[in-house]
Amino acid sequence: MMPTSGTPATHADRPPGAGDGDAHVDAGIAAPQARADEKRTATHCPYCSLQCGMALVQVPGEPLSVAARDFPTNRGAMCRKGWSAASLLSRRDRLTTPLLRDRRGEDLRPASWDEALDRVADELRSCQSHYGRDAAGVFGGGGLTNEKAYMLGKFARVALRTSSIDYNGRFCMSSAATAAQRAFGLDRGMPFPVQDIAATDAILLVGSNLAETMPPAVAYLDDQRLNGGRLVVIDPRATLTARRATLHLQNMPGTDLALANGLLHIAIKDGLVDEEFVRQRTSGFSFVEQRSARTGRTASSGSRGSRSRTCAAPRICWATRRRRWC
Ligand code: SF4
Numbered sequence: 001m002m003p004t005s006g007t008p009a010t011h012a013d014r015p016p017g018a019g020d021g022d023a024h025v026d027a028g029i030a031a032p033q034a035r036a037d038e039k040r041t042a043t044h045c046p047y048c049s050l051q052c053g054m055a056l057v058q059v060p061g062e063p064l065s066v067a068a069r070d071f072p073t074n075r076g077a078m079c080r081k082g083w084s085a086a087s088l089l090s091r092r093d094r095l096t097t098p099l100l101r102d103r104r105g106e107d108l109r110p111a112s113w114d115e116a117l118d119r120v121a122d123e124l125r126s127c128q129s130h131y132g133r134d135a136a137g138v139f140g141g142g143g144l145t146n147e148k149a150y151m152l153g154k155f156a157r158v159a160l161r162t163s164s165i166d167y168n169g170r171f172c173m174s175s176a177a178t179a180a181q182r183a184f185g186l187d188r189g190m191p192f193p194v195q196d197i198a199a200t201d202a203i204l205l206v207g208s209n210l211a212e213t214m215p216p217a218v219a220y221l222d223d224q225r226l227n228g229g230r231l232v233v234i235d236p237r238a239t240l241t242a243r244r245a246t247l248h249l250q251n252m253p254g255t256d257l258a259l260a261n262g263l264l265h266i267a268i269k270d271g272l273v274d275e276e277f278v279r280q281r282t283s284g285f286s287f288v289e290q291r292s293a294r295t296g297r298t299a300s301s302g303s304r305g306s307r308s309r310t311c312a313a314p315r316i317c318w319a320t321r322r323r324r325w326c
Contacts, residue, residue, distance in 0.1 A: 034067075035059060042069060045082040049142030050214050052078050056086065063090040073194055074216035124160065137164030183282075198223035205233045207256065211240035218244070234259060257295075264292040 034040070040055040053071025056064055066086045068076045088094060098116035099108035111119075124136050138156045140149055144167075156165040169177065180186065197203065197220035211218045221231055221244060233245040234256065242248040251259050267273050268289055278285050 040067065044071075044145055045078060045085060046143050047081045047085070048214065050074065050217055051143075051145060052082050052216055054078060054082060054085070063087075075219065077216040077219060079215040128160070128162075133160065133162050134164050136160050136162050137166070138162070140165070140167040142167065142169055185281075194220060197221065198227060198229075200224055200229055202230045203232065205231065205235075205241065205245070207235060209235065209237075209239040209241045211244065261292040261295045264288070268292065 037060055039058045041058070042053070042055050045052040045054050050073050051071075052074035053069035055067045055069050057067050058064060064086045066078075066083065068074065068078045068082070070076045074082075097110045098113060100111040100116060100119060101108050127135050138152055138160070140152045144152065153165065156162055194217060197217075203221070203224060205221075210221075218241065221241075225231055225244070225246065230246040231244065232247045232249065233239075233242040234249045234251060235242050236251055236253045238248065238250065242250070249259065
């Protein structure tokens, strides 16, 4: 994907009414005015990999609250999860101390951090001495900052000396990760700056509803349309994201493979395939050609009308439940 030249319009340039939708009601909650006696600590939303910049706001005598920060990914916006993140901190039933169980079946009791950490260390040592170093593993997540992910890697390799380290994406993104590995030889969630979206001529969004799963990111899609780009959404549902699309391909559930074969069939038949890329980076393409010709011909007859409107460069194909760029 290559950005176009020139300065793209930004979300801030949006004309009244453009791109309005529930997601922007979410993302556009106005930050409260800063008070003279407040203290702000810059941090990130802990919930998802967009890592929206936020500040924890401390006002004497009041519960902690959050304010959005002007950060490159979220540009001052957050979704409901981010805006409500601080409400957990003042709940009366929130755990504020470790709880330990001395024997199986006994009730949990409050413990100090030293006691709890000693227990964890003892159990890890015991597990590894019985079953080997790889018997203990660590599990990260997309919500970790780069620094935390780095520290977790160091902890696994240097402290535990285990090769067992993974993250939550292995479950929720496993099909996309496998496809990316097989197609491109590596699995990278987002191999370019999110700002490039606004400078893209054509985006094909497959089965992703980020207006509801990642509202702050949707502002970039609106900017892309303001810049004259086209957004094609493939989704059986008329989602908030599909409603923003230049073209919504509302396929029947279970027909996504036929549709993909149809698009591939058109690309091959109309000479749109990057032959050099195919020759250097793929194998078995003639089999794919035959298969797509057989299964994609019918689907392609319904998709052809969209081809002339979507075939432009630079372009992005964004697939899977939440996000995958290729
Ligand atoms: S999109 Fe929502 S959940 Fe994800 S980091 Fe931003 S505020 Fe948090």
